[in-house]
Amino acid sequence: MDVVDILKQLVAIPSVNPMGRDVAGPEFLETRLSDHLEQFFQQLRVPYQRVEVLPGRANLVARLESPGARHTILLDAHQDTVPVDGMTIAPFQPVVEGSRLYGRGACDVKGGMAAMLSAFARLAQERPAQRAHVVMSCTCDEESTAQGARALARMWSESGPGRAMFPTPPSLAIVAEPTDLNIIVAHRGAVRWKLKTTGRACHSSRPHEGVNAIYKMAQVIGVLSRYAEEVGRMAAPHPLCGLPTLSVGRIAGGISVNTVPDECYIEIDRRVIPGEDPAQVIPQVTNYLRSRLDVDFEMLPPWVDGATLSDEHNGPWADRLMEHITAVAGSRQKQGAWYGTNASRFTPTGVPAVVFGPGSIEQAHTVDEWIEIPQLHLASDILYRFCAASGH
Helix, strand or coil: CCHHHHHHHHHCCCCECCCCCCCCCCCECCHHHHHHHHHHHHHHCCCEEEEEEECCEEEEEEEECCCCCCCEEEEEEECCECCCCCCCCCCCCCEEECCEEECCCCCCCHHHHHHHHHHHHHHHHHCCCCCCEEEEEEECCCCCCCHHHHHHHHHHHCCCHHHHCCCCCCCEEEECCCCCCCEEEEECEEEEEEEEEECECEECCCHHHCECHHHHHHHHHHHHHHHHHHHHHCCCCECCCECCEEEEEEEEECCCCCEECCEEEEEEEEEECCCCCHHHHHHHHHHHHHCCCCCCCEECCCCEECCCECCCCCHHHHHHHHHHHHHHHCCCCEEEECCCCCHHHHHHHCCCEEEECCCCHHHCCCCCCEEEHHHHHHHHHHHHHHHHCCCC
């Protein structure tokens, strides 16, 4: 199956993650793409499961057996894309111009999914003797809360129907992201949560009768800006992932300009490097604020938990993958990344993971998203060769 044709089909099917927004429409959620993937695996005549993770949102998981193989390779790619607001191209009309294919998700990460599906289909058709057991997973909700990856990890780490796809845990997980055919062996994680200040509402003509929650928040933000400058000195830098960071990305408060606001919220993003304890992030920020402020505030529970990918246990597998990359595409590198991936959801279960795929992260989420077609072909061939030789 031609990798470019596969990618065109994937891009043409909208699968936008609402990203927490209260929206509805045919372009949102992964449902139609999951239908397409189900038909893809049916045509290959391989065992698969469609596992509902959230209402209308499912993981598709297919397995290719290899008699006598000792290893299982998991190929994981997420189905969802970020929204299309502000795009300067038709997001769901895949267009080829020169060596590029344009469309939402072409780079992040339907290009990587197409490379994996193409390699998986070739393995199913040719069935090389030394191949590993290969499981292809197409997960939902990566761009928001990673519920798809969490559910996938439970298939091998907990008893249940998922054992049919994973009689044993994977030996290695390869997670598709645009890496320019390099291998990401470590990356940062994010803890994201809301901070709330509370006041007392009153008419804005007599503001002294109320308590302005926005004024309180202004003091909090001032101290957080100092914390953001200092957090990089609070931990030793990771050699591949650099320093931890903090950013305030959103603020909301008040109901009208003529009412003193009784509530104000901010959303905080704290990037965690491998070796830090994500569970300590919010307590650390809380202690920093309380020691410098005479303002009451409340930390709400995080919706992203800060999981990172460490390079502590994936070295031998990364070396084996690099041999195939070098043979097909020339010299590449092991790298660290500042962004997070599904790989961080698999390593806590004891499964080594790396991140690999065609395309550049600089094109991800852009207004004219595209991917270089030659990299699609190279990535597909690399994945095929690696899985074909990794059974023993």
